[in-house]
Amino acid sequence: MGVIAQREFINLFKGIKSIIIVAILLVTAYYSAKFSNFFLLDASMEFTPKEAEDIHLFGLLVLILLFGQLFVMGLSHDSINRETHERTSRFLVTRTSRASIILGKFFGIWLFWFVCVTIAFLLTSIFSKKFDVFIFSQTMSLLTFQIALTILLSVLISRPGVTMFLGVILGIAAPIFGFWIEFTQNAWVSWIKFLTPYYYLSREDATFLLILLMAGIMIVIANLIFQRREC
Numbered sequence: 001m002g003v004i005a006q007r008e009f010i011n012l013f014k015g016i017k018s019i020i021i022v023a024i025l026l027v028t029a030y031y032s033a034k035f036s037n038f039f040l041l042d043a044s045m046e047f048t049p050k051e052a053e054d055i056h057l058f059g060l061l062v063l064i065l066l067f068g069q070l071f072v073m074g075l076s077h078d079s080i081n082r083e084t085h086e087r088t089s090r091f092l093v094t095r096t097s098r099a100s101i102i103l104g105k106f107f108g109i110w111l112f113w114f115v116c117v118t119i120a121f122l123l124t125s126i127f128s129k130k131f132d133v134f135i136f137s138q139t140m141s142l143l144t145f146q147i148a149l150t151i152l153l154s155v156l157i158s159r160p161g162v163t164m165f166l167g168v169i170l171g172i173a174a175p176i177f178g179f180w181i182e183f184t185q186n187a188w189v190s191w192i193k194f195l196t197p198y199y200y201l202s203r204e205d206a207t208f209l210l211i212l213l214m215a216g217i218m219i220v221i222a223n224l225i226f227q228r229r230e231c
Helices: 002-012 016-034 037-041 049-053 055-076 081-085 088-095 098-128 133-156 160-183 190-195 197-201 206-227
Strands: none
Touching: 002 098, 016 055, 016 098, 055 098, 055 133, 055 160, 081 133, 081 160, 098 133, 098 206, 133 160, 133 197, 133 206, 160 190, 160 197, 190 197, 197 206
16 A cells, blocks of 8 residues: 555656646745735725635645645546556555555555645745645545545546546536535525535634545545456
8 A cells, every 4th residue: 555655746746737737836835825915905895804814824824725726636637446447456466455456545645635734834935934834634534525526436437537627517517506505595405505615615614624524535436446347
């Protein structure tokens, strides 16, 4: 599992898409933090004391909320089905268990995003003079959910081309649907918000840990399906 995670982590830093996405993440973090005081000076925008205190993270958080799923799926949509499609999974299952493959891929991707987000938060801390552990934990819980969903789809769908297309659609639609379901007054569908991470991120308490539970459930489901699939 450790070798698979290490290989996935290193490979994610090699691709041109990864470099572009990391650059976007870091540039957004730096400049949104650097010019965050302009938001406070804008009379048309009202902030609570807590929001004003965390204004340095505004641009970074908006970027991850709106495009996090798109970024994760853009880089890792084929993390599992690529191995199956190229028949390399046949070699892997002779050296390790299928559960180790799933977990190795998951932790490799998770570690990549952990490093990227940590660096981005450290950049913002230059201007805010603090590192907000609570918001960082919320952000990583969202990315953990998105990584788990990406792994699950890569197990469910055997063709990388399909997951690439679905990744773009889902990456754009997920935040739109998530925010709509969060604020809709329609009683028939409003209950769905409890199945999305956005509801728990809007709360100022530890309920965001439920997002990690949902991510764990998706990884378990992915593993059960992968156990029964031909490599």
